[in-house]
Amino acid sequence: MSPEIRTDEEAWLDLRTYDQSWFDRGRSNPIILLWWLVQGILFPLSLHQMDSFRCAILRLFGAKIGLGVKIRPTARVSYPWKVAIGDYTWIGDDVVIYSLDNVTIGSHCVISQKCYLCTGSHDPGDRSFGLKTTPILIGNGTWIAADCFLAPGVKIGSNVVIGARSSVFADIPAQKVAWGSPCRPQYDRKMNSYSS
Numbered sequence: 160m161s162p163e164i165r166t167d168e169e170a171w172l173d174l175r176t177y178d179q180s181w182f183d184r185g186r187s188n189p190i191i192l193l194w195w196l197v198q199g200i201l202f203p204l205s206l207h208q209m210d211s212f213r214c215a216i217l218r219l220f221g222a223k224i225g226l227g228v229k230i231r232p233t234a235r236v237s238y239p240w241k242v243a244i245g246d247y248t249w250i251g252d253d254v255v256i257y258s259l260d261n262v263t264i265g266s267h268c269v270i271s272q273k274c275y276l277c278t279g280s281h282d283p284g285d286r287s288f289g290l291k292t293t294p295i296l297i298g299n300g301t302w303i304a305a306d307c308f309l310a311p312g313v314k315i316g317s318n319v320v321i322g323a324r325s326s327v328f329a330d331i332p333a334q335k336v337a338w339g340s341p342c343r344p345q346y347d348r349k350m351n352s353y354s355s
Contacts, residue, residue: 265299
């Protein structure tokens with residue numbers, strides 16, 4: 160039996176009072192619009208192997224992108240000037256980097272397909288639905304598996320594995336394998352030796 164939905168109760172939110180005039184997107188409106196057009200047209204039309212092209216466009220718009228970075232054409236970045244990605248990191252298909260605040264991703268990381276890195280949310284106790292932003296930091300050598308959600312303010316240590324479809328709402332210490340919703344460390348990550 161489904162609960163009754165009442166429409167006569169007072170709404171706790173008053174969205175008429177919503178105000179984000181304090182929020183600094185980091186660039187002027189024309190630059191933001193230009194970025195959205197470039198990302199919406201050039202990214203999806205570029206071939207998979209054109210990672211250098213996509214990285215060059217991101218750098219042109221202020222992103223700090225390291226050497227050998229691979230970014231799929233369907234990845235989305237809200238504000239590239241708030242993003243830093245280290246060397247040899249891979250950003251998969253349909254990844255969303257919702258960069259209302261800074262997003263820092265270390266070197267040799269994998270952010271797998273359909274992950275959502277979210278730096279913005281709202282205060283649930285504020286009738287005006289006030290915007291809150293907090294940076295995300297991902298350490299070197301970390302793998303965020305497919306379809307994960309990273310909440311605002313999360314810090315993921317170096318050499319971590321986050322299992323597929325996890326929801327990360329708290330920091331994860333270095334060298335852990337973690338999964339779940341909410342995501343929790345399950346055991347220490349160990350690496351097999353290899354020869355170069």
